[in-house]
Amino acid sequence: MEFSLRDYRPEDEASWLRCRVLSFLGTPYYDNVLPAKPAMAAPGCSLVAADADVNADVDADAGGQGSAGVVVGCLDLAVDGELATIETIAVHPDHQRRGIGRALLAEAAVRARAAGATTLDAWTRDQPESLAWYRATGFVESDHYLHVFADAYADEGEPGRAVERPGAGLNPIGVFSHAPLAREEEMRTRFRRVYVCRRFSQPLTPAG
Secondary structure: OOOEEEEOOHHHHHHHHHHHHHHHOOOOOOOOOOOOOOOOOOOOEEEEEEEOOOHHHHHHHOOOOHHHOEEEEEEEEEEEOOEEEEEEEEEOHHHOOOOHHHHHHHHHHHHHHHOOOOEEEEEEEOOHHHHHHHHHOOOEEEEEEEEEEEEOOOOOOHHHHHOOOOOOOOOOOEEEEEEOHHHHHHHHHHOOEEEEEEEEEEEOOOOO
16 A cells, blocks of 8 residues: 655544554554644644545545554654744554655655754653654654643542642642653652653754
8 A cells, every 4th residue: 555645634634633643552652533623833743645546435434534544653743943842643543564664754844944044852751662763763862851640530549749820729630740850760650651852853954
């Protein structure tokens, strides 16, 4: 099966959302579900890898675009001056290990250079497969901090350990917080779900 890289189109939205949520399902971002595709302001861009396989008919029945091809990979790139940041990169689990992620990354680097960026970066949580992919594609790890989740459904005491004084008559059920890496050991003893958020970056050679 072949795939084609192109810019995102509005009619891709249902297929894009499905690709992203299924890709994230087996990762530490499993609950990071979006109900709508975020817009990417110029000079940033949204890229997709589309597969026009017969499964497109099934995707169309489920609300996708059918003949336009199923989105099997996606990458959103934000550009702010000399820094380009990968906001989303996802490959549908049925289409992984086909080179789709690398192809999206290569095209994003071309777009970033053309926009004047000199550095490409991304932030990700500490999943071994994701970390290995970034390292294998030329990124270098640098900055770190913690993502800490307090969830009453996992442990009813967690929100109380995260919020000292609930206000406005509210009883916290779930809390998402950032913490410095130096507190990792402490956070892991107090909360079930703690991730190291890591920055990966690589320099971009000038276009031309």
